[in-house]
Amino acid sequence: MTTSFPIQKLPYLVLMKTVGLMANTERLALLLTSKKTESLVLSLKFPNDKVHTIYFAEGSCGFMASILVSDHGENATPIKFDCSLRNGAGRNEEMNVIQKWCDVEGDFIKRAQTIYTKIQKLFPVSGLSLRLNYVSTESVERILAAPEFKHWWEVYTSGNIQPDAIKLIMDHATPNRRIICTSDIKLPIDFCHPNAFAFKIAQYSVATWASLDQLLAIRYVDFIGLGQTKLQCDDVNVLLHKFLETGYQMCNELEISVTGGIDEEMNAGEMRQMEIERVEREINEAEQALMAAMAE
Numbered sequence: 001m002t003t004s005f006p007i008q009k010l011p012y013l014v015l016m017k018t019v020g021l022m023a024n025t026e027r028l029a030l031l032l033t034s035k036k037t038e039s040l041v042l043s044l045k046f047p048n049d050k051v052h053t054i055y056f057a058e059g060s061c062g063f064m065a066s067i068l069v070s071d072h073g074e075n076a077t078p079i080k081f082d083c084s085l086r087n088g089a090g091r092n093e094e095m096n097v098i099q100k101w102c103d104v105e106g107d108f109i110k111r112a113q114t115i116y117t118k119i120q121k122l123f124p125v126s127g128l129s130l131r132l133n134y135v136s137t138e139s140v141e142r143i144l145a146a147p148e149f150k151h152w153w154e155v156y157t158s159g160n161i162q163p164d165a166i167k168l169i170m171d172h173a174t175p176n177r178r179i180i181c182t183s184d185i186k187l188p189i190d191f192c193h194p195n196a197f198a199f200k201i202a203q204y205s206v207a208t209w210a211s212l213d214q215l216l217a218i219r220y221v222d223f224i225g226l227g228q229t230k231l232q233c234d235d236v237n238v239l240l241h242k243f244l245e246t247g248y249q250m251c252n253e254l255e256i257s258v259t260g261g262i263d264e265e266m267n268a269g270e271m272r273q274m275e276i277e278r279v280e281r282e283i284n285e286a287e288q289a290l291m292a293a294m295a296e
Helices: 012-020 024-031 035-042 108-122 137-145 163-171 212-216 233-245 264-295
Strands: 050-059 062-070 079-082 125-133 152-158 178-181 201-206 221-228 251-256
Touching: 024 035, 024 079, 024 108, 035 108, 050 108, 050 137, 062 108, 108 137, 125 137, 137 163, 152 163, 163 178, 212 233, 233 251
Parallel strands: 050 125, 125 152, 152 178, 178 201, 201 221, 221 251
Antiparallel strands: 050 062, 062 079
């Protein structure tokens, strides 16, 4: 004879601890047992420790919006939620995990917003990544304006994303966010935006638009990666000198592909001299700080 476990009758803190220790799939399975349990589980306060990735795409087959929830770690297996609207094609049952949550009429973005509202309660997020592939400028604007997605930390773009859409993303740049543009994203040579390098991490596979003046204005970022550029060796020398001469941190790490390559012998001497100057400057700063501390 088997007896059921009255989980709904557990004290709030005990229930929260019990459900919090469950694997993601177990937590979801518990929620689906009844409407009462769903309401109870969604009222619990879980730590913000999950990773969310939302894929948006538009194409001839329809409109795709898929939400993936996982724990941190490379081997974490995600749970998938499908918010897509396909043209004449059957739904992917593996991804159609909890269709009843999407109980509103609307397009793929609205459906994603509806489902994500509950996902955030069940699996509070520590980091939201937006993946945009062949998404219209209008859709990009709606996605970025949606309050459900405003806490994103990364936008990854591929496919035929228009320059105006990239500008919209750059409008939301902060020192804690990153932007990644694959080689599909080819911006015009005269492209310019004041926040292009205001992200913590900015990677542009095709950056023929990136000018020396834009790079000289970099302030306090972690990493900038530029693939194809029109920068020359002399431009890089000017940039490196600026990096070492400024009294603030411009960038922790910079990767640039230079047109025509780099004269390694010439740059070796340049780099040695610049390194000497950097060390001397750090020693002087340390001595000044020590003298100031002693004076106090």
